[in-house]
Amino acid sequence: MAIETAALNPIEAFAIVGIAGVGAQWLAWRFRMPAIVLMLAVGLILGPVTGIFLPERDIGALVQPMISLAVAVILFEGGLTLNLRQLADARLAVRRLVYVGAPVGWLLSALVLNLVAGLGWQASIVFGGIMIVTGPTVIAPLLRQARLRARPAQALQWEAIVNDAIGALAAVFALLVVLTRQQELGEAQALWQLLRGIGFAMLLGVGMGFGVVRAFRRNLVPEYMKVPVLFVTVIVVFAGADLVLHESGLLAVTVMGLVIANADLPSYAEIYRFKESATILLVSGVFILLAAGIKFQALAMLDWRAAVFVLAVILVVRPLTVMISLIGTDLPWREKLLIALTGPRGVVLVAVSGIFGERLVAEGIPDGAMLTPLAFVLVVATVVLHGFTLAPLARALGLTSGDKPGLIIVGGSVFTTELAQALEKADVNVLITDPNRGHLLSARRAGLPYFYGDILSEAAENSVEFIAYNAILVASDNDAYNTLVATDLAPELGRDSIWQLARHKEDLPRHALPSQLGGRTVNGNRTLDQYLDLMERGWVFRTTRLTEEYTLEKWRAARPEVIPMATIDRGRLQFVGDPARIEGRPDTRIISLIPPETLEKIRLENEAAHLARAEARATRRGEGAGIGDPPAPAGAAG
Numbered sequence: 001m002a003i004e005t006a007a008l009n010p011i012e013a014f015a016i017v018g019i020a021g022v023g024a025q026w027l028a029w030r031f032r033m034p035a036i037v038l039m040l041a042v043g044l045i046l047g048p049v050t051g052i053f054l055p056e057r058d059i060g061a062l063v064q065p066m067i068s069l070a071v072a073v074i075l076f077e078g079g080l081t082l083n084l085r086q087l088a089d090a091r092l093a094v095r096r097l098v099y100v101g102a103p104v105g106w107l108l109s110a111l112v113l114n115l116v117a118g119l120g121w122q123a124s125i126v127f128g129g130i131m132i133v134t135g136p137t138v139i140a141p142l143l144r145q146a147r148l149r150a151r152p153a154q155a156l157q158w159e160a161i162v163n164d165a166i167g168a169l170a171a172v173f174a175l176l177v178v179l180t181r182q183q184e185l186g187e188a189q190a191l192w193q194l195l196r197g198i199g200f201a202m203l204l205g206v207g208m209g210f211g212v213v214r215a216f217r218r219n220l221v222p223e224y225m226k227v228p229v230l231f232v233t234v235i236v237v238f239a240g241a242d243l244v245l246h247e248s249g250l251l252a253v254t255v256m257g258l259v260i261a262n263a264d265l266p267s268y269a270e271i272y273r274f275k276e277s278a279t280i281l282l283v284s285g286v287f288i289l290l291a292a293g294i295k296f297q298a299l300a301m302l303d304w305r306a307a308v309f310v311l312a313v314i315l316v317v318r319p320l321t322v323m324i325s326l327i328g329t330d331l332p333w334r335e336k337l338l339i340a341l342t343g344p345r346g347v348v349l350v351a352v353s354g355i356f357g358e359r360l361v362a363e364g365i366p367d368g369a370m371l372t373p374l375a376f377v378l379v380v381a382t383v384v385l386h387g388f389t390l391a392p393l394a395r396a397l398g399l400t401s402g403d404k405p406g407l408i409i410v411g412g413s414v415f416t417t418e419l420a421q422a423l424e425k426a427d428v429n430v431l432i433t434d435p436n437r438g439h440l441l442s443a444r445r446a447g448l449p450y451f452y453g454d455i456l457s458e459a460a461e462n463s464v465e466f467i468a469y470n471a472i473l474v475a476s477d478n479d480a481y482n483t484l485v486a487t488d489l490a491p492e493l494g495r496d497s498i499w500q501l502a503r504h505k506e507d508l509p510r511h512a513l514p515s516q517l518g519g520r521t522v523n524g525n526r527t528l529d530q531y532l533d534l535m536e537r538g539w540v541f542r543t544t545r546l547t548e549e550y551t552l553e554k555w556r557a558a559r560p561e562v563i564p565m566a567t568i569d570r571g572r573l574q575f576v577g578d579p580a581r582i583e584g585r586p587d588t589r590i591i592s593l594i595p596p597e598t599l600e601k602i603r604l605e606n607e608a609a610h611l612a613r614a615e616a617r618a619t620r621r622g623e624g625a626g627i628g629d630p631p632a633p634a635g636a637a638g
Contacts, residue, residue, distance in 0.1 A: 005051045013058040020046060020053075021284025032145065034383045036138060036347055039284060040376060043291020048299075055293040064358065067289060070282040071351050072238040072253045073231075077278075078164045078348070079257020093151075093329045097159040097339075101325040102166045105132050108317045117309040117374060122182075123360055123367035125174045127374070130353050131313070132167030134160045135346020138383055142344060143467055146391040149399050152335045153467045156342055164348055172251045173198070175356055179246060182363045197245020205252040208237050209259025216265055230260075231278070246359075283347045290354040290372060298373050306374060310381045318343040334397040342390055344382040350375045404429050405573035406469035410455050410485050411476030412439035415531045419565065420448050422541035422591050426568050429468060433460070434476065456488055471497045471573055474519060477528055479503040486519035495519065499575045502527050523565060523576045531593075534563075538596035541565070545589050552584030563593040 008016065020042045028035035046053040055063045110128030113119045119127065139160045143153045180194045212233060215221050221229050237256055238249035322340035331339075353375040360368025394400045405428050409416045412434035420430040420443065432443045433451040443450045451464055472489060474482040486498045498519035504527055544559075546552055564576045568589040576582060584590065594602070 008053060008058040010059055010062070013053060013055075016046065016053050017285050017288050018281075021288045022281070024288075025280060025284055032141075034138065034141070034387050036135075036287070036350075036379055036383055039287040039347075040291050040380060043288045044294065046288070047292030048294055048296050053292050055289050063289060063293065064355075067286055067351070067355050069235065069238065070286045071355050072250055073234055073278060073282050074286070074348060074351055075168045075250050076234050076253040076257040078168055079254040079259075080261045093155050093326055093331050093339075094158040094162075096325045096329060097155060097322070098162045098166065101159065101321050102132050102163055102170070104324050105317065105321040106167075106170055108321055109313070112309060112312045112317055113374075116312050117305050117370070119367045119370060120365065122178045122365050123357075123371060126171055126178060126356055126360065127353060127371050129170030129172075129174045130167055130349050130356070130375075131345070131378075132170060133164045133345065133348050134343050135164070135348065135379075135383075138344045138346040139342075142342075142386055142390050144470075145387075146394050147400050147468060148338075148394050149465065149468075151331070152338050152394075152399055153465075155331075155335075155339055159339075160346075168348065168352060169251065169254055171352055171356060172248070172254070175359065176245060176248060176251075178360070178365070179363055182365070193245065197241075197248045198251065200244045201241040201248035201252040202255050204237055204241050205255030206259055208233055208252075209256040209263075212256075212260060213263040213265060283351065286351045286354070287347055290350060291376070294372065294376070298369060301370060302373050302377060306377055309374065310378055313378060314343070314382065314385065334399060338394060338397055338399055341393060342386055344386045345375075345379045346383075347379075350379055405471070405568065405571055407431075407573055408433060408455065408464070408466075408469045408472045410434070410472065410474040410482070411528070412436070412441070412443050412450070413475070413477070413528065413532065414442050414535055415528060416473075416475050417442040417446050417448065418535065418541050419591075421446055422543055423566070423573075424448070426543050426589050426591060428568065428573055431464065431469065433464070439476075455485060471499065471575075472519070473522070473575065474498070474500045475528055490519065501531070504529075520575070520577055523563060523579060526563075534593060534595075538599075539563075539593050540596075540599060541591060542594050542599075542602075543589050543591050546584045546586055548586050552582065552588075555584070555590065559592070559594070559598060561595055561598055564590055565593060566591045 021039060024038040024042045025035050027033070028038050047055070059066070106125075106128050109131040110121075110124040113124035113127055114121060117124075134156075139156055143157060148156075176194055176197060180191075180197075212230060215229075216226060234253050234256070237252045241249040241252035319340040323336065326336050326339070329336075350372070353371040357368040357371030360371070391400070407423060407428055407430050409420055409430060409432045412432055416432055420432055423430050429449075431449045431451060432440065433453065433455045434440050435452075435454045437452050440450050440452060451460065453460055453463075455464070470493070472486075472493060474485045476482055482500050483503070486500045490498045499522050500519035502521050502525040544555060546555065564579050564582060566573060566575045567582060567584065568574075568591070569583070569585065569587075582590070
């Protein structure tokens with residue numbers, strides 16, 4: 001039972017929702033935890049546990065419209081991710097998981113909900129449709145943490161992205177069927193109302209989608225207004241479709257997103273990034289609202305059936321769905337097993353089930369009240385389970401890329417080749433890419449992994465195991481291309497993982513770029529040409545391992561003239577931005593550029609140390625033989 005506290009005014013309530021949602025997302029990123037579990041915990045603490053924030057009390061009638069609009073934007077985002085050309089080019093396994101896996105998963109989920117969880121058929125077919133989704137925002141961090149090989153990782157990620165939209169569409173269709181039948185109309189009238197509502201929603205979504213595309217292509221909307229216009233259009237489409245058939249607005253906005261995603265808009269990247277930011281905010285808010293609004297009475301409705309239901313979904317529905325879908329594909333059994341045992345659910349499941357459950361209850365279907373508690377239980381169970389078991393399972397099946405740090409170097413040259421060789425010796429997975437085959441000649445001669453092509457191309461998406469690399473260094477001879485690559489990949493990998501060599505004339509005001517463009521600069525303001533000049537003068541890469549005795553301070557004192565480039569500490573590769581701020585502890589490895597005179601000095605020091613050790617061994621042998629003893633036979637010291 002919640003503790004009684006004073007009611008909040010709407011402004012205070014909105015502030016708490018924002019702080020709680022975004023704060024939980026940040027904590028999840030900071031401590032590498034599933035954000036959805038933290039948001040659930042925070043929402044439960046604020047709501048039913050402490051009573052600090054109760055949506056019905058503090059926001060009242062605005063709760064349901066806010067959740068509905070947020071879910072509409074979330075589903076529009078799902079449509080924006082569904083590029084049909086990419087799906088057509090996807091491997092057979094991915095297409096099977098979509099075309100076969102979605103309907104099979106829907107059917108099996110509905111059966112388990114009805115036979116195991118005890119829900120009626122109306123609630124079962126609606127919730128079964130939502131259960132198709134596997135949560136792209138959840139699966140991506142898990143895959144990166146587990147460092148899976150490319151093929152199973154791409155299959156899981158593509159399935160999550162595509163089925164996110166398909167599951168929502170399936171649930172919307174099912175809900176519309178149930179709501180139409182609940183109105184106790186004649187068969188013909190019910191069918192007409194359903195077809196009319198679905199047809200109008202799809203026509204509205206397609207029409208407005210093409211309208212947006214046409215307006216954007218003809219420059220009828222200025223660049224700075226494209227995102228606001230798109231946002232308002234989503235709300236208008238959602239509201240307009242709902243006027244004809246309630247909840248059909250969700251279908252309309254999903255279809256509109258699909259149309260825009262497949263139109264090759266030049267502004268699509270900016271739209272997509274804004275959409276990602278808006279979705280994070282909305283998902284956070286919806287999750288806090290739903291979790292804080294849960295009542296202990298609803299949680300008390302969960303009994304042993306809920307536990308059996310979760311086990312059935314994880315151990316029966318998911319494996320059976322995947323195995324049926326992948327019959328006849330060329331995937332090895334290990335990869336099929338890994339995919340079959342990996343199916344974390346995400347925020348879309350909870351958000352959509354929350355609003356659909358309320359709608360079913362309002363229409364006189366009491367089982368709708370079970371959708372939100374069951375969704376929470378399933379999400380938490382799958383996220384926690386797969387969060388702890390995916391990496392060990394992948395290692396046991398031999399499907400990981402290893403625990404080594406990984407680096408993609410964009411730009412082939414003598415400098416990047418020798419840097420890659422030094423990093424490989426320090427146990428780093430390195431890949432050199434360049435759209436110019438001639439620039440890759442030195443990398444090919446050195447036997448280094450390389451990709452010939454543009455790192456931003458679709459071919460790279462299909463050929464490069466991005467998930468095996470956690471950092472990128474852009475170091476081509478084209479400053480504009482370097483900035484483009486760093487800027488484009490920063491939102492996906494994080495700007496702290498994107499490094500770039502200094503640009504020519506970067507220190508001049510007329511050539512300076514805004515801080516949000518490009519990556520982090522490596523060690524001062526040296527350009528590629530300056531590094532190549534050093535290489536021509538005999539500078540070489542060397543790796544130094546710090547110890548308890550040979551500390552960072554001693555290394556700095558002994559090698560003041562070297563250029564530190566990167567450090568490897570506890571399996572994490574980090575390039576040096578400011579040499580004065582290097583952190584070194586025992587076992588930290590420092591990759592640095594060393595001038596030829598220092599290299600000669602190191603060689604002489606090593607020779608002197610070798611001679612000193614040899615003399616010390618000879619002295620110990622002489623003392624061990626004793627005075628008057630015969631000399632040791634030749635070669636005995638070895």
